[in-house]
Amino acid sequence: MTEQVEIKEGLDGVYITRSTICKVDGQQGKLYYRGYKIEDLAEKSSYEEVCFLLLYGKLPNKTELEDFNKKLKGERKISENLKMLIKGFSTANTLDVLRTAMSAISYDDNQPYSADETENIEKAIRIISKTPTIAAAIGRLKQGKEIIEPDDSLGHAENFLYMLIGSKPDKEKSKLMDVMFILHAEHSSNASTFATLVACSTLADIYAGVTAGMAALKGPLHGGADEAAIRMMREIGNPENTETYIEEALAGKRKIMGFGHRVYKTYDPRARILKTYLDKIKANSGEEINNFISISLRAEKMMIEKLGKSHGIWPNVDFFSGPLYLYLGIRIELFDTVFASARTVGWCSHVIEYWKNNKLFRPLEEYIGELDLGYTPIEERT
Numbered sequence: 451m452t453e454q455v456e457i458k459e460g461l462d463g464v465y466i467t468r469s470t471i472c473k474v475d476g477q478q479g480k481l482y483y484r485g486y487k488i489e490d491l492a493e494k495s496s497y498e499e500v501c502f503l504l505l506y507g508k509l510p511n512k513t514e515l516e517d518f519n520k521k522l523k524g525e526r527k528i529s530e531n532l533k534m535l536i537k538g539f540s541t542a543n544t545l546d547v548l549r550t551a552m553s554a555i556s557y558d559d560n561q562p563y564s565a566d567e568t569e570n571i572e573k574a575i576r577i578i579s580k581t582p583t584i585a586a587a588i589g590r591l592k593q594g595k596e597i598i599e600p601d602d603s604l605g606h607a608e609n610f611l612y613m614l615i616g617s618k619p620d621k622e623k624s625k626l627m628d629v630m631f632i633l634h635a636e637h638s639s640n641a642s643t644f645a646t647l648v649a650c651s652t653l654a655d656i657y658a659g660v661t662a663g664m665a666a667l668k669g670p671l672h673g674g675a676d677e678a679a680i681r682m683m684r685e686i687g688n689p690e691n692t693e694t695y696i697e698e699a700l701a702g703k704r705k706i707m708g709f710g711h712r713v714y715k716t717y718d719p720r721a722r723i724l725k726t727y728l729d730k731i732k733a734n735s736g737e738e739i740n741n742f743i744s745i746s747l748r749a750e751k752m753m754i755e756k757l758g759k760s761h762g763i764w765p766n767v768d769f770f771s772g773p774l775y776l777y778l779g780i781r782i783e784l785f786d787t788v789f790a791s792a793r794t795v796g797w798c799s800h801v802i803e804y805w806k807n808n809k810l811f812r813p814l815e816e817y818i819g820e821l822d823l824g825y826t827p828i829e830e831r832t
């Protein structure tokens with residue numbers, strides 16, 4: 451007789467650890483990094499400060515932030531070997547190239563694995579700093595342009611835009627890029643963070659963990675959702691078509707990307723923040739982006755009416771990201787790569803925390819296949 455087991459599909463509702471890094475309140479639609487409200491951080495903080503907060507567990511004072519910034523800037527450059535590797539794959543999927551480059555970063559580290567927290571924070575800083583440089587280089591090469599070196603006079607997010615676009619962004623764009631980085635920095639034990647923890651629970655090094663995180667981020671149910679959402683908006687084309695498109699999609703049991711969440715059963719607070727920026731960019735956006743803004747607002751209204759309160763399916767962070775990325779000059783193929791660049795700090799912070807009390811992840815599966823079959827030699831098989 452087989453034993454009775456309960457299967458939690460997709461680990462729905464399963465707690466895997468205790469953490470002080472991030473609280474997602476899916477019922478109230480609230481998000482906290484180390485106890486601080488995401489709204490406050492998006493408005494008043496910077497990505498660099500948020501990185502410090504996530505890694506060290508407290509907001510930095512002035513001197514600490516200056517020192518931390520120095521360290522981040524000191525790690526921005528990437529090696530010639532890495533540039534050659536990226537150049538060799540410039541036609542491949544951008545997140546695939548970033549993931550491959552992440553593996554390669556570890557080759558420049560004499561000791562990729564360390565059990566020491568201070569050393570792992572140094573490695574995390576290296577990963578957080580170099581990833582946007584790699585992402586920007588991939589973006590440049592995709593357009594047949596030269597790689598641009600980092601500019602130390604610029605902050606983390608604006609430097610990323612500068613390396614990608616080739617000119618220094620104005621204050622408004624720098625702030626928006628910074629907000630995008632902050633909102634994507636961390637989100638508790640989502641699929642990619644869990645993948646990172648699974649890899650590192652074997653005591654594989656932090657680079658291996660982040661590489662695993664990037665692999666899990668790729669799909670349209672996770673980090674690929676913003677790309678899928680904007681492609682849907684492109685398919686809709688004219689804002690007037692929005693309602694019919696959504697109606698038909700739902701009738702055909704197709705998901706509307708950028709909506710729904712395993713934890714949030716109400717409006718994702720990150721989406722709420724991003725929505726406020728749609729208004730701010732409208733006056734300076736071209737026709738295509740303004741069309742996307744109109745489509746997204748109409749789709750949001752209709753989805754909330756149809757599936758919001760009744761099914762708990764609300765906009766998530768990926769729904770409004772697309773028009774904002776495009777406004778910043780970030781092309782569709784780079785969306786998930788930017789997401790990954792921002793999330794490196796979340797992945798690393800979780801690994802460092804988890805290693806304080808490491809336990810190998812090794813869940814079970816219920817075997818429902820046959821047993822004790824007779825082995826037939828190949829010549830006798832029909």
Ligand code: CMC
Pocket residue numbers: 460637640670671672673674675704705706707708709710711712713763766767768
């Ligand atoms: N549009 C239409 N129906 C949906 C949607 C959606 N976006 N999301 C869920 N549903 C329906 C789904 O069809 C299913 O219906 P039924 O019970 O009739 O079969 C029900 O809701 C439950 O869906 P599920 O996919 O089993 O539930 P989940 O908890 O695994 O869903 C999710 C989480 C994010 C995978 C899902 O909402 C989804 O696929 N959303 C679209 C992709 C997306 O936007 N992902 C980004 C998530 S936020 C950023 C990040 O962390 O990456």
